[in-house]
Amino acid sequence: MPALHFVVLGALLHGVVALWPGAMVGAVHVDAADLQRLQREWRAETGRAPTSLELRASLRRYLDDEILLAEALRLGFDASDAVARARLLQNVAFAFPDDEGDDEARLEQARTLGMPASDLVVRRRLIQLMEHRLAGDLPIDDAELRRYVTANAARYAPATRLSFRQVYFSRDARGAEAARAQAQAVLPVLRAGLDGTDDHDAATLGEPFLHGSATAQQTPDALARRYGPSFARALADAVPGQWIGPLETAYGWHLVRVDAREAAGEPDFAAVRARAAYAWRAEQEHRALQERLQPLRRRYGVASVDDVLIGLDAS
């Protein structure tokens, strides 16, 4: 099999392709063993067999990688790219320590042995280089970018921010039920007398808490991570200025007064534009790569996964 690869790759490398386009058909090789390997790898990764859809996706991916690899070799990236070149030379020097050929001879040797395809580092590097070449630097479309920013408001829009005070009743210190009961008892005291008058005295009605009794401008997400999702939801829904609770957390019970809530806003496009552009472009690269692979798939005779599968069945 390496011999066949060599013939095909050698043909690519030596420009025979340009003279004899028919040679392209079948240049990317796939057989029943490849299909079985893809199934095995899927099982190893997910712990189950792939569905038909998943197997076809795996095969598409494998064929695309083979195309990119063949194109990278056609363009001589194995010799020109620093990582691929160094790695191949190192492999050959390791395999044939007595060989005294120059670098070019060693690279030729590496190709003969199919090393660019079989060495995982070189293989991945060459595929990545081709991916970057095909879809590496897309132009920015401002209208598209605006839509992207709107669609990803969680990243780009100002978040809701909550400032609050709390009185904490410790489960460890009082026991769960007693802590809740005490919190219940203190709530009317806070509502009646201490509202906004003496916050320090309010806190002394409960236990000290490591996160403190006053918290400024945290997002509901950050609060969910510190206190749990139900606590964060209760604060997001609370009427500012009013003591609420008791709210239960992993730590005990809390009485809480939201002092200020800054509502979530609209994204400031000018401010997030550069950040969003990098992110948008990275996401578009996947689509662009698919598009630009299409003609290559045809050239390599593997445009349709169905046809490849039918061909495999027939053989």
Next chain:
Amino acid sequence: MRRDLGRSWAMMVAALWLTACGSSTAPDDGAGGPPGETRCAHFDTQRQPFFGDLHVHTKYSLDANTQGTIIGPHEAYRFALGERLGIQPYSESGEALRFTQLARPLDFAAVTDHGELFGETEICTNPDLPGYNSLECRFYRAAPAQAFLVFNLLGPGLPSVGGLPIPRLPFCGLTGERCLDAAKTPWRDIQQAAAAYNDSSRDCRFTTFVGYEYTAAPVSNNLHRNVIFTSEVVPEIPPAYQEFPAVEQLWQALSEQCRTDDGCNYLTIPHNSNLSGGLMFQTRDALGLPYTAELAQKRQENEPLIEIYQHKGDSECLNTVGAGMQDELCGFEKLPYRNFTGSQVSPAASGPPLERDFVRSALKEGLRLEQELGVNPFKFGFVGSSDTHLGTPGNVAEVDYPGHGGAGGGARDEVPVGLPDLIENSPGGLAVLWAEENTRESLFAAMKRREAYATSGTRPVVRFFGGADLPADLCGSRRFAADGYAHGVPMGADLPAVPTGAKPRFAVSALRDPGLGADVAEPLQRIQIVKGWIADGEPQEQVFEVAGDPNNGASVDLSTCATSGNGFASLCAVWEDPEFDPAQPAFYYARVLENPSCRWSTRQCLAAGIDCSNPDAVPEAFAGCCDAAYPKTIQERAWTSPIWYQPGR
């Protein structure tokens, strides 16, 4: 325009100067900091804990065993942000068939791919290669020391770059022309991803750091460092092991190519000293000469932190030989070998782990060297991280650990085909930084002053202060942090002078990890303080129980992984060293332990119905389930950075 650039330059330098000054241990009182509008909304003078992962490999680590799941730096950051990520392979119509998501987003992350595989240096140094004559390479060769990136100059208000619709990153040069020619490369993509997801708004939801891994592994012995940069200003080409084969050469290269005056700052974080074959804490330089005070100083400055726990095991302590070693809790997630030969060939080919490769041993050796040289080269604060090779930062829960095989969840209801990783490996840990706000400057300052702690993957909150003047009733006080800072120093710092006849006091307070969704967590069990010191030139250590209850009866039902027994939602202690001797240098760090729970492997063996009482029926792929050398449970924990005492200081 030129004047504008000059002004932003001056402002940047001023901001960095302020950052540098932030390395004092007292928090900002709010008066001397940056103006209000540049702060994050959540700015807190008493500092707050931020959880992150500083060791993340993506598809650019070409040696990563990523199978079909290839996640790049952009996707890695989106994963860390908590976004649901579609992963390979895609259907023929380009739709993702599988998804992965973090149960709890992180506050910060750094993608740290292997710099050795970026391959950009040789392009510029090998005249045979295309690209050698590119502008980029001419610039690099002409002025390697100045080959830094000046992002800030191209920030808001930047000149329009040749009609291009988006601001270009600084490596494009001031006029942008270099980018017009330059191909996309891994290092550039990594920088762009860091720029894309670093939240520079007042919300400060997420911080990224540009970084890479310096992958030195002579004869399979691990001397790896993660290099973390404080800003967008980073070297044109990351100094790598091929060109700089000793760590002091790496620091030299970084000090030349990443200069504070240019807005560049860095630190290096060593990891997996447990796999260094006796080399990580050797005290000889590249030429085999013993450490000098100068080199010791360099190491202390460049390496304020060490990664004490990650995917490839725990590096805290081994507990084999030495005075006072009676710490059974050192038997935590230990790899049974001393270098990569152990995992890649066989444990026997590597030999057992070495005491001197563990951090506690190095901390003691550092105290001894300080007596000898006047400088402590091993003054490490602690962080944990994942070392994920799947591009999935923070994916460190024991539940549903995907191993190195795949990040792709999907249907888990079918019978797994085997353990997804070597039995000795772990999901990894997290880095926690105490900082005023979630920005690069604030987090980096926390790293530099070592106000950091490591966790084994869960998220307990831990504060640790030291000082002879700390109030004895701090645990009952509502001013734990304020008085801790006012009357003592936080984790990572040097103890203030201890008055004659007094004993140093330490205050430690912890909140349990509350868990969230699929991330379940156990309550706290206890807090210990680990002391190491030098007596008559000999290293000593002792572990003190200071809070909680080691015999609280917490247990795990191994047939269901259900946990039982009481634990604590919070623990606090103020402790005085009863055996303090003012003539002996010492360090103190706190270790916070949760109640035990099922290890990742136990969960998966259970799900697969493995019955070890019938060895013949156990499939080969599950053989690890019945290996008695590995524990069934894990006691998740946090390790604070130490506080150091030096006689006569």
